[in-house]
Amino acid sequence: MLVLSFAVSGAGNCVTVEDMPYVYARSRLGSFVLPARCPHRGGPLHLATVEPDRARLVCPWHERASSVRRALSSGVPVVRNGNRATAVFPHDAGTPHHLTHRPLSADLAGKTLEDRS
Amino acid sequence: MSNVGPYRPFELGGADLREAVKRYTSNPLYLDNEEWENDDNPYRRQLRPQVVEHLDFDRVLGRDEILDYENLAAQRILTTIYETDLVFFPKSGLSDPAKWADFTNFYSSSNRVLGEMVRPALERHVFGFLDTEVEVSGKWTKDSLEAFLRTLEDRPQEPSKPESAIRNSSDPERAARMWLIQFAPDFLSEASPMIRNALGYYGEAQSEWFKVIIDEYGYGVHDTKHSKLFERTLESVGLRTDVHHYWQYYLSSSLMMNNYFHYLGKNHELFFRYLGALYYTETTLVDFCRRADELLRHVFPGTVDTQYFTEHVHIDQHHGRMALEKIILPVVEACGEAVIPEIVRGFEEFQVIAEIADEDFARQIAWMDGGPRNKELHAPVWEAIQSGRVSAPVAHIVEPHGELSNTHCHNGDELCHIVSGTMRFVSGFNSFQILEAGEGTVINRNRLHGAIIESDECVYEIHSVGDYEKCLS
Ligand code: FES
Numbered sequence: 001m002l003v004l005s006f007a008v009s010g011a012g013n014c015v016t017v018e019d020m021p022y023v024y025a026r027s028r029l030g031s032f033v034l035p036a037r038c039p040h041r042g043g044p045l046h047l048a049t050v051e052p053d054r055a056r057l058v059c060p061w062h063e064r065a066s067s068v069r070r071a072l073s074s075g076v077p078v079v080r081n082g083n084r085a086t087a088v089f090p091h092d093a094g095t096p097h098h099l100t101h102r103p104l105s106a107d108l109a110g111k112t113l114e115d116r117s
Numbered sequence: 118m119s120n121v122g123p124y125r126p127f128e129l130g131g132a133d134l135r136e137a138v139k140r141y142t143s144n145p146l147y148l149d150n151e152e153w154e155n156d157d158n159p160y161r162r163q164l165r166p167q168v169v170e171h172l173d174f175d176r177v178l179g180r181d182e183i184l185d186y187e188n189l190a191a192q193r194i195l196t197t198i199y200e201t202d203l204v205f206f207p208k209s210g211l212s213d214p215a216k217w218a219d220f221t222n223f224y225s226s227s228n229r230v231l232g233e234m235v236r237p238a239l240e241r242h243v244f245g246f247l248d249t250e251v252e253v254s255g256k257w258t259k260d261s262l263e264a265f266l267r268t269l270e271d272r273p274q275e276p277s278k279p280e281s282a283i284r285n286s287s288d289p290e291r292a293a294r295m296w297l298i299q300f301a302p303d304f305l306s307e308a309s310p311m312i313r314n315a316l317g318y319y320g321e322a323q324s325e326w327f328k329v330i331i332d333e334y335g336y337g338v339h340d341t342k343h344s345k346l347f348e349r350t351l352e353s354v355g356l357r358t359d360v361h362h363y364w365q366y367y368l369s370s371s372l373m374m375n376n377y378f379h380y381l382g383k384n385h386e387l388f389f390r391y392l393g394a395l396y397y398t399e400t401t402l403v404d405f406c407r408r409a410d411e412l413l414r415h416v417f418p419g420t421v422d423t424q425y426f427t428e429h430v431h432i433d434q435h436h437g438r439m440a441l442e443k444i445i446l447p448v449v450e451a452c453g454e455a456v457i458p459e460i461v462r463g464f465e466e467f468q469v470i471a472e473i474a475d476e477d478f479a480r481q482i483a484w485m486d487g488g489p490r491n492k493e494l495h496a497p498v499w500e501a502i503q504s505g506r507v508s509a510p511v512a513h514i515v516e517p518h519g520e521l522s523n524t525h526c527h528n529g530d531e532l533c534h535i536v537s538g539t540m541r542f543v544s545g546f547n548s549f550q551i552l553e554a555g556e557g558t559v560i561n562r563n564r565l566h567g568a569i570i571e572s573d574e575c576v577y578e579i580h581s582v583g584d585y586e587k588c589l590s
Binding site: 001002003030031032033072073074075076077078079080081082086087088093 | 265
């Protein structure tokens with residue numbers, strides 16, 4: 001398994017492993033590791049919105065929706081400590097990876113549940 | 118079944134909490150001391166009850182407020198509450214009727230119950246910020262947990278901020294003594310929080326847990342018990358070994374490190390977090406002890422007894438691996454993967470607290486070393502106040518000879534100005550400035566300090582300037 005640390009926001013907040021970019025998303029329903037490329041046509045999921053009345057993430061390109069709860073419970077295992085996220089990817093240890101920056105939509109860079117309550 | 122009505126969980130807040138904290142801390146055991154140090158009386162701890170009613174414990178302190186006075190006050194109180202579960206005797210015994218009275222008072226049902234009532238609110242006050250600092254999600258499995266935890270084994274270990282602060286201090290011996298004092302609440306009753314988890318009936322991991330404790334306790338041979346080794350370290354550098362002799366010199370974050378384990382051990386719903394935190398400390402302890410041994414021998418060449426630290430290098434080498442392979446993974450096997458997020462959380466939370474403590478101690482050493490400079494800074498800041506360029510709330514104080522302001526800290530910078538008389542201003546163990554009429558000192562935010570009046574009377578002013586640097590322009 002591949003254990004990687006990356007920033008939650010700011011420089012280096014996107015880690016790419018085997019061509020798939022991942023970011024740490026902080027939605028109003030909780031935080032999770034988000035594959036930043038939409039499985040439909042590769043849209044920028046890091047710019048997705050969260051539906052106001054449902055726990056669904058909506059891709060900005062063709063509005064395909066996916067479950068936030070599923071991402072929370074079944075996504076890549078991750079822990080955030082301050083501005084650092086550490087995730088355990090299923091890839092072999094030593095799989096090449098690199099860090100870049102991707103902007104996040106307001107819905108995904110926003111406050112956590114605790115901050116809002 | 119007859120209707121018994123809804124279950125109402127225990128809660129204490131607002132004025133009730135304030136009153137309860139006041140009531141607990143006003144026990145004669147916890148009043149101010151007339152001396153800087155406690156003298157062979159483990160039951161006496163200065164909790165400064167005279168100020169608790171001005172503190173709002175009914176909220177969660179933020180990460181940026183965690184070194185404020187509220188935390189110091191709450192950590193002192195929590196240490197006292199947790200330690201009524203521990204047995205302490207004065208080194209001179211209990212034949213002195215005053216000490217016997219303190220002994221029975223400290224362990225009395227009244228003291229214990231009053232403490233228990235405020236404990237949950239105080240724990241939330243000082244540890245609640247961890248809920249926002251650390252967050253765990255995704256699908257954790259036993260394998261991903263193991264991969265995650267094992268990365269610690271390869272993490273390069275560098276000297277911590279306290280170690281650099283001591284090496285670079287203008288008075289390394291004083292700094293190193295202050296450092297050893299910070300460990301006393303933990304090391305003299307070492308492994309006591311851990312023993313809280315030795316009780317009960319929970320399978321094989323319980324016996325493995327017990328083995329770790331046996332190591333810490335020197336296999337029942339008192340001369341090898343770790344607390345005994347630490348006593349020898351203290352004595353070798355001229356420090357006392359009676360419990361909480363140096364109570365007033367503990368930083369809030371040092372108490373916090375120790376209290377964190379009591380908090381996890383006292384509240385068994387946090388048992389799994391303890392596992393994560395235990396793994397972290399056991400795995401990093403060996404390198405830490407190796408560096409501590411080297412540092413102490415560098416500062417006190419030829420005189421310091423460092424066996425406490427060298428012993429840990431030998432014994433604890435396997436504890437990290439034991440914690441993982443014999444305790445954590447079998448517990449996950451037995452309890453299911455639902456407990457993993459809690460283990461991960463404890464592992465990270467302890468690092469948050471350790472980082473706070475490292476930073477706090479390094480800053481305290483800079484503050485102690487900066488005594489002469491802070492005294493010099495009085496002149497320009499006082500000038501800014503006198504000229505009217507800066508206006509700040511002021512307290513006018515008159516105190517008699519021998520009056521001791523027990524140690525505390527402020528939530529912003531202050532200026533102390535002596536109108537008449539003489540004050541000994543204390544900024545840490547063996548660290549002080551003498552302030553005469555017309556003189557004074559800048560007091561930095563969050564820095565532990567106290568004072569004693571050396572003249573017949575002293576008239577002085579405390580100006581709450583907030584940020585002293587703004588007075589300098
Ligand atoms: S690319 Fe995302 S919905 Fe089409």
